[in-house]
Amino acid sequence: MKKKTKILLIYTGGTIGMVKDYKTGVLKSFDFKKLLTHIPELAQLACSIKSVSFRKPIDSSNMNITHWVRIASIIEKQYDRYDGFVVLHGSDTMSYSSSALSFMLEHLSKPVVFTGSQLPIGDLRTDAKENLITSIQIAALQQRTKPVITEVCLYFEYKLYRANRTTKINAEHFEAFASLNYPALAESGVHLKVNQENLLRRKGRKPLFVQKQMDNRVAILKLFPGINKEIVRSIFSATNLKAVILETYGAGNATTEDWFLKEVGQAIRNGIYIVNVTQCSGGSVIMGQYETSEALQKMQVINGKDITTEAAITKLMYLLGSGVSSKSFKSIFETSLRGEMT
Template sequence: MGVKTKILLIYTGGTIGMIKDYESGALKAFNFNNLMKRIPELTQLACTIDSISFDKPIDSSNMNPSHWVAITNIIEEHYTHYDGFVVLHGSDTMSYTAAALSYMLENLGKPVVLTGSQLPIGDLRTDAKENLITSIQIAALREENTAVIQEVCLYFEYKLYRGNRTTKVNAEHFEAFASLNYPELAESGVHLKINKEYLKKVKKEKQFKAHKLLDDNVVILKLFPGLNQNVLNSVLNIPNLKGLVLETYGAGNAPTDEWLLNSLKKAIDSGLYIVNVTQCSGGSVLLGQYETSEELQHLQIINGKDITTEAAVTKLMYLLGTGVSPKLFKTLFETPLRGEMQEK
């Protein structure tokens, strides 16, 4: 028998790591050192599992860039000692974390699988066990001594998705996530079916590199009928604002009011990066397809194509943090860096 695959579990917080105190009914954080006791099925996996917990596990609603840096630090520090990483995370902001980590972990040659659950690990009807067991199994997959998955992904309710393509779509169904613009990477049924043609390929000669500088001077603004000049200008004039994700209608359309276009033009001319993404759950921005997006195209607004809002806002933080020159910024944003958007 070969050497066992080594997996590191990183517990950040969230429902998956909670157990119910049956006397009080309250949820409390689970001690991951007792993981094998709680889920004896894990002993059937041909891998060794170690775990690290945040000193203070957090609800994912409190997740922020400093926590992404903490996760990145843990992965960087243990990168050579483990074959795969499973990040346990609350589901509410999991798509943001998955997108951020995909940018921060450059030339990733190993799997980083984010998972969580809608019900705590000790609940009778919990989804935590299946999500955790299969995530570990996926992280341990190897072929010819190489990891099958070499990217940041998200596993939830029998499906593995590219992390930076996901959005949380339901607060109470077990099927909490969707990847509307990119096919799933794997499906777990009686067999674990990997869709190899959709997996990210990493150039072997490229060195793994962790990025830890993010700039959070960014904002998301959703267009709506009735958005007025005062509201728009107060957002555009936020002190130190560097990037704006503008959620437009349909295929990237916006009102053609002169005041709106003038305000956006003035902001872009003064150095603000504005990214056009669709507020629809799926689909793509097609600038110039309609008259209502032609004007935005003339403004040299950044075309977000089929990127999710979560992947757009974290990409802004990442590119601003790496100090990309204004000349290159638009081109670089419109280029898929980690498979987060379509090529053309």
């Protein structure tokens, strides 16, 4: 008899774990121990499902490093007991959290699938059931007794994406996420189709290591026409600041006004890492392609290539927390660690 795959659900909070009290109309968290009551279809899956919840479920807008460490620690503690993990999370910051976990879980060899929903699980038109059922099915996929997926992913509305390639693009549609610079890892239709060529291949056989030191002395500076020196200077001069994501125009372009380039140059001399990431949802930074990015390239601004802002900020936190030396920081950031950049 084939052994059942064991899946652990980790509920952090968010709409997916809510049911509506039809008498009052109020949303409330439901007991995940009674999951089969709400989703009897789960009984058809050939896997064993257990769940664990945050003692106090949180809205994803309140997510922070402490919560990321808690999720990672649960996975670390239960890693040998389960074949896959499904993290239920509010959609608003899901791309940030899942990107963070992709870096924190070093040498991961099992699936970690983040999912959520736009409507509560008890709602008549909910997307929660499909997202949850398929996420569990994906986490349980095995080939020759080994997991098919060995990375941190995000599943939403019929598509499985590499987590650190995603961004939330819509607050109202069921299709809330996109991965514009990398194709889907799997698609759910009449059949569940896994795009094997897009999966992250694990190198080596090292055991899981969880990096729990994340440094949040980082900032995001989005450029806009008319941005002034005082605003830029106030960000670069923030106490204990270690790194800044510079969200530039198009293929990595920025104003060439003297005051701006002087502020960037001074920040770099002060030991602040500056990463050039495009404001565009898709596409890549190509520094030096235009005159408006040539100066940044000469100043050794870090090239974010086609990384998302969500992955860039969490990668910064991870590298700073890992104690990477200033000498190698630029080259390590510009290297793809978990498939987050092309």
